[in-house]
Amino acid sequence: MKRTISNLSAMGLLLVSATAQTAPIVDEKKWTESFEVGDAPRLTVDVIWGDVIVEKGRSDRIEMTIESVRRADDQVSFERSLEQIPLNIGQDKDDIYLRVGRDWRHWNTLPPCRGCSVVVNVVVRVPSNTAVDVSSVNDGEVIVSDVAGVVTASNVNGGVSTSGLARCETIESVNGDVLVGFVQSPQRDCDIETLNGDINVSLPSGANADFEVSLSNGRMRSEIDLSPKSMPAQVEHVQRGDRHHYEIEKRAGLRVGRGGKALTLKSLNGDVLVERSQ
Amino acid sequence: MDTTLDRALAVVAFLIGMFVAVPIVYAQSSPITIELSQPDQPMTLKVGILSADIVVIGEARGDVELVVEGGESERRIVTPSGSKAITGGSYRLSATEDNNVVEVGSDWRNSTLQVVIRVPEAANVELWTTNNGTILVRGISGEMQLQNTNGPVTVEAASGPVIAESVNDDISVSFSDLNDIGATSLTSVNGSLTIGLPESASAEVHLDTARGDITSDFEIDIQPSAPKVSRTEDRGTIEVSVENAIIANVNGGGPVIRMKTLNGDIQINRTP
Numbered sequence: 277m278k279r280t281i282s283n284l285s286a287m288g289l290l291l292v293s294a295t296a297q298t299a300p301i302v303d304e305k306k307w308t309e310s311f312e313v314g315d316a317p318r319l320t321v322d323v324i325w326g327d328v329i330v331e332k333g334r335s336d337r338i339e340m341t342i343e344s345v346r347r348a349d350d351q352v353s354f355e356r357s358l359e360q361i362p363l364n365i366g367q368d369k370d371d372i373y374l375r376v377g378r379d380w381r382h383w384n385t386l387p388p389c390r391g392c393s394v395v396v397n398v399v400v401r402v403p404s405n406t407a408v409d410v411s412s413v414n415d416g417e418v419i420v421s422d423v424a425g426v427v428t429a430s431n432v433n434g435g436v437s438t439s440g441l442a443r444c445e446t447i448e449s450v451n452g453d454v455l456v457g458f459v460q461s462p463q464r465d466c467d468i469e470t471l472n473g474d475i476n477v478s479l480p481s482g483a484n485a486d487f488e489v490s491l492s493n494g495r496m497r498s499e500i501d502l503s504p505k506s507m508p509a510q511v512e513h514v515q516r517g518d519r520h521h522y523e524i525e526k527r528a529g530l531r532v533g534r535g536g537k538a539l540t541l542k543s544l545n546g547d548v549l550v551e552r553s554q
Numbered sequence: 555m556d557t558t559l560d561r562a563l564a565v566v567a568f569l570i571g572m573f574v575a576v577p578i579v580y581a582q583s584s585p586i587t588i589e590l591s592q593p594d595q596p597m598t599l600k601v602g603i604l605s606a607d608i609v610v611i612g613e614a615r616g617d618v619e620l621v622v623e624g625g626e627s628e629r630r631i632v633t634p635s636g637s638k639a640i641t642g643g644s645y646r647l648s649a650t651e652d653n654n655v656v657e658v659g660s661d662w663r664n665s666t667l668q669v670v671i672r673v674p675e676a677a678n679v680e681l682w683t684t685n686n687g688t689i690l691v692r693g694i695s696g697e698m699q700l701q702n703t704n705g706p707v708t709v710e711a712a713s714g715p716v717i718a719e720s721v722n723d724d725i726s727v728s729f730s731d732l733n734d735i736g737a738t739s740l741t742s743v744n745g746s747l748t749i750g751l752p753e754s755a756s757a758e759v760h761l762d763t764a765r766g767d768i769t770s771d772f773e774i775d776i777q778p779s780a781p782k783v784s785r786t787e788d789r790g791t792i793e794v795s796v797e798n799a800i801i802a803n804v805n806g807g808g809p810v811i812r813m814k815t816l817n818g819d820i821q822i823n824r825t826p
Contacts, residue, residue, distance in 0.1 A: 498634075499634060501633050509645075518653065521648065
């Protein structure tokens with residue numbers, strides 16, 4: 277099952293306001309979607325503008341509440357935005373997805389759609405064991421709470437806030453803060469990164485974990501006692517033709533409790549705070 | 555791992571028309587060996603690290619071996635039991651081999667790295683570091699260009715020409731063989747200069763220190779010379795410099811060794 281909401285709106289099912297030829301075209305709507313899922317649900321949400329909020333919901337369904345605002349400077353641009361920045365929502369077995377925009381390679385071959393935007397604010401309620409992979413780019417926050425499945429969450433010009441996690445793969449932002457809250461000791465290794473924001477990691481009392489820390493210009497503070505841990509350097513070897521390139525990185529290691537899964541903390545210009553979960 | 559940063563990197567790679575190969579990632583449990591494109595041909599090693607103790611050792615080998623240590627910083631973490639140093643070290647470093655040129659670099663600023671590189675003894679070596687670092691080169695017969703702003707430069711068992719500069723520290727170069735090599739130059743502002751020559755080595759030394767002593771284990775044959783005045787006109791200004799070097803022959807003269815410092819001594823030693 278796959279629906280392209282942009283096409284539906286083009287068919288006139290939605291309100292399109294175009295009061296004058298030079299006035300911006302704005303298409304606003306709000307609706308819900310519900311998908312029945314099995315034992316191994318997966319959720320993927322990729323938006324360009326807007327908030328993505330994922331919460332724990334029913335055990336057998338993934339439910340989305342979606343608010344979208346499609347905007348373009350004129351009718352031509354509006355039509356072009358439907359082609360270039362579609363909103364696709366669908367289901368493939370247990371995989372549920374919401375995506376705004378096409379693959380960047382496709383974008384690169386199309387004429388520019390200046391002034392076009394599709395702001396999508398989505399709230400998704402998922403079974404607790406859902407594997408979640410969500411992202412936004414501009415004008416939004418990414419928030420995930422009380423999900424026990426593997427969580428990947430990213431943002432570019434906004435923050436990422438997660439809580440009640442058991443396992444994550446990557447939680448990252450470029451220019452926003454990153455908050456990662458665990459409800460138990462982390463159950464898998466996880467990369468937590470930001471370039472220009474702060475990192476806040478909270479662990480419950482008695483939790484065990486290892487931190488691999490790479491800070492350039494920030495400070496680190498912990499409300500939990502940490503002990504140093506020796507780390508080996510990581511070598512990444514890339515060959516392009518006859519050219520061999522090696523990136524060698526060694527991070528400082530810190531241990532919480534008896535140690536456990538590795539949480540990689542990387543920030544260029546931000547601080548790191550490790551605290552107890554409330 | 556399909557993350558936002560990865561996607562951004564992929565876009566950049568596409569735009570510059572480059573093919574990104576799949577990287578191989580491994581833990582460094584042993585030295586990193588960098589294979590040369592042409593192991594039987596001359597190679598060049600270039601190392602530039604802001605703050606590092608750089609050691610380069612020439613050996614009978616056809617590859618390059620790299621060991622990185624250190625990265626201990628003064629970074630601390632504030633914990634409930636007090637402020638603690640983050641020990642264990644951390645750093646980032648890159649190395650590239652392209653057509654027998656190996657470049658090693660890092661913009662790591664938080665701490666001093668210790669880098670030990672083993673290369674073929676005929677390698678040409680170009681090294682620079684700036685702060686809190688040292689340069690040590692041993693057993694190289696190729697050309698050496700060594701620059702350390704605030705630390706010493708030491709060369710041992712050299713049999714190739716050396717261009718060495720240190721602004722604020724000493725330079726010491728010891729030759730195992732001076733036959734058929736190009737000119738050598740040691741330059742400092744606030745450091746002393748020492749050169750070690752084998753008993754039978756022949757050289758023409760140019761010695762210039764403004765506020766230091768000159769000593770030699772060798773009998774030297776001082777040549778008559780006059781102050782050398784150079785005049786440069788550029789954009790309306792005239793720069794006149796006077797170089798008043800002592801020119802002397804060791805064992806009848808040979809390759810030119812130029813040693814110049816402002817606030818240091820100059821010493822010519824006899825090496826075993």
